[in-house]
Amino acid sequence: MKIKMLSRNPDDYGRETKRDIQRLPRNYDPSLHPFEAAREYTRALNATKLERVFAKPFVGALDGHRDGVNCMAKHTGSLSTLLTGACDGEIKIWNLASRDCRRTIQAHSGFVRGLCVTPDHSNFLSIGDDKTIKMWSLTSPDAGEEEEPVHTILGKNIFTGIDHHWKDTTFATCGQTVDIWDHARAEPLRSFSWGVDSLNCVRFNPIEKHYLASCAADRSIILYDTRGSSPLRKVILNMRSNVIAWNPMEAFVFTVANEDHNLYSFDIRRLTSPFNIHMDHVNAVLDLDYSPTGREFVSGSFDKTIRIFPLDKGRSREVYHTKRMQRVFCIKWSLDNKYILSGSDETNVRIWKAKAAEKIGKLTPREESALSYNDKLKEKFQHHPQVKRIARHRHVPKEVHHLTRQTRIMKDSRRRKEQNRIRHSKPGSIKKKREREKVVVAEQE
Structure with a gap:
């Protein structure tokens, strides 16, 4: 009589920190996880917030x-x-x-x-x-x-x-x-x-x-x-x-x-x-x-x-x-x-x-996998308004903040003046230039 048996290595199912806790296999069928996108968004938001908390450059x-x-x-x-x-x-x-x-x-x-x-x-x-x-x-x-x-x-x-x-x-x-x-x-x-x-x-x-x-x-x-x-x-x-x-x-x-x-x-x-x-x-x-x-x-x-x-x-x-x-x-x-x-x-x-929130020193395999997972989540949801707002927000000195606002006002004023000049001129007499085309004055060989 032939008996079939399942043989599994316990090391593949145990955690690296505590061997008495078993790792459970996961079925990645999307039909079984209807709320996966919502959960991943929450994790991406938390990972972005924690990155700013631990940002000590x-x-x-x-x-x-x-x-x-x-x-x-x-x-x-x-x-x-x-x-x-x-x-x-x-x-x-x-x-x-x-x-x-x-x-x-x-x-x-x-x-x-x-x-x-x-x-x-x-x-x-x-x-x-x-x-x-x-x-x-x-x-x-x-x-x-x-x-x-x-x-x-x-x-x-x-x-x-x-x-x-x-x-x-x-x-x-x-x-x-x-x-x-x-x-x-x-x-x-x-x-x-x-x-x-x-x-x-x-x-x-x-x-x-x-x-x-x-x-x-x-x-x-x-x-x-x-x-x-x-x-x-x-x-x-x-x-x-x-x-x-x-x-x-x-x-x-x-x-x-x-x-x-x-x-x-x-x-x-x-x-x-x-x-x-x-x-x-x-x-x-x-x-x-x-x-x-x-x-x-x-x-x-x-x-x-x-x-x-x-x-x-x-x-x-x-x-x-x-x-x-x-x-x-x-x-x-x-x-x-x-x-x-x-x-x-x-x-x-x-x-x-170079990376403000990066941990100095050697990482455990579990830390490396967790950080890699968080980076992928932040990359996936980087264009979401809340994630983007938290990731881009920085505190700057008061002088830099005021000068940034003043520079923005000056640029808007110049852009408005250029648009008015084009609008009130003969069609085709003034060519609108992109910002990159205004940088170089001349080129010589």
């Missing part, structure tokens, strides 16, 4: 500078190392894991204008108002020895920006011209100029490594190729751009931080207009940096706030601020995509979480 501060933090550089080979330069010429090397300063170097007389780490992670470069480029070793000197630069280059003009090639021993500086240097030479390999008095920022493309871009004082953005002898293209905007940042995952995308409170994302294949305008700041944007994934970027502004923007959206998903934080001069996104580092005018370097 501030992690800690690195206090040690005696003057405002003017520039910052990430160490591409070490997640726990950060370099900062102050307005008094002082450079500090920090250990982010222990939040203490490992070295202090009095590098320049005047502002430290820029820092960058070499690709071999052995040295770093600094520029200042004293017209010098100095190379320093990243290894600490022996006890009793003075901090001396490995190499010093004396320039003819003040340098305002520096960036290193991602593979070679060449680096670029900007001032009155964009100069390409080599570690072994005291004179630039070549210089680029295009009728500009001064340039603010220069950045190498992390993917197409021979391309670089700079922002100039005449409101222009200039593209270069280090293998050529002259600049490639020039785009002039309505107002001056302070900083440019390349997308680390898409070689043809870059974003500029502008004086008109906005950030503009461009595609170099079509520079006649930006493909996205990011609006939420209420004062000049001073710095920005991309996340390692290339999907988001963070910006610091003169309005004393930090904002995180998705690349494909025009509004920020997060705003960070504190009572003591002043104008944010420099901002960086950590290479592990988890933290944001900001340097401001009141001498502090602050550490923030």
Whole structure:
């Protein structure tokens, strides 16, 4: 006689925390769960509320500078190392894991204008108002020895920006011209100029490594190729751009931080207009940096706030601020995509979480599955009015709130004036322009 038996592994039906509680199988037939959508909406609403309850983005501060933090550089080979330069010429090397300063170097007389780490992670470069480029070793000197630069280059003009090639021993500086240097030479390999008095920022493309871009004082953005002898293209905007940042995952995308409170994302294949305008700041944007994934970027502004923007959206998903934080001069996104580092005018370097409600530390499998389920629910109901209202609501300083309302009134007034002009003019005499078409004034090659 043949007897059929059901054999089940108890581990598949027991919980990971308490083995005496049995997990019940579930039938996913929608006809058996007529109230599933209502239950999921309630869970999505609760998950959105709890996300705002647990949103505590501030992690800690690195206090040690005696003057405002003017520039910052990430160490591409070490997640726990950060370099900062102050307005008094002082450079500090920090250990982010222990939040203490490992070295202090009095590098320049005047502002430290820029820092960058070499690709071999052995040295770093600094520029200042004293017209010098100095190379320093990243290894600490022996006890009793003075901090001396490995190499010093004396320039003819003040340098305002520096960036290193991602593979070679060449680096670029900007001032009155964009100069390409080599570690072994005291004179630039070549210089680029295009009728500009001064340039603010220069950045190498992390993917197409021979391309670089700079922002100039005449409101222009200039593209270069280090293998050529002259600049490639020039785009002039309505107002001056302070900083440019390349997308680390898409070689043809870059974003500029502008004086008109906005950030503009461009595609170099079509520079006649930006493909996205990011609006939420209420004062000049001073710095920005991309996340390692290339999907988001963070910006610091003169309005004393930090904002995180998705690349494909025009509004920020997060705003960070504190009572003591002043104008944010420099901002960086950590290479592990988890933290944001900001340097401001009141001498502090602050550490923030990239996701405000994210739990720091290791998660249990049950926590991971619960958080993943909540994220899917929030994504499913993200366009529902109540969920959207709670997810977007942020408390901002009173000054930022008033300026935001004032900016909205000004935009509505300009839009109304343009509509009235079109309405009372001859049909077809005035062409209505989209907001993106108003940004670029001219393009030159």
